[in-house]
Amino acid sequence: MKKVCGILLASGLILGVSYSSTNVAEASTKIITYKNCTELNKVYRGGVARSASVKNKGGKTYYKPFVSQALYDANKSKDRDHDFIACEK
Structure with a gap:
């Protein structure tokens, strides 16, 4: 159970960071x-x-x-x- 929670937490963090960095890159160039x-x-x-x-x-x-x-x-x-x-x- 702890391994499953750890994997879900890690994948959620990775997806969150990659999603936010692409939005910043697109918005920086007007x-x-x-x-x-x-x-x-x-x-x-x-x-x-x-x-x-x-x-x-x-x-x-x-x-x-x-x-x-x-x-x-x-x-x-x-x-x-x-x-x-x-x-x-």
């Missing part, structure tokens, strides 16, 4: 369309990349871009060189 790159770079210094595997076409950058497909899609018009990184610095 999808905002910025007016220009200056406004976007105030929040995301290195710009916004569509995925972690994209490479910058324009040369060396000083900051690493923030990776978010939804945020990139909202600000796609600011990607002038079409390398899937908007407003890179």
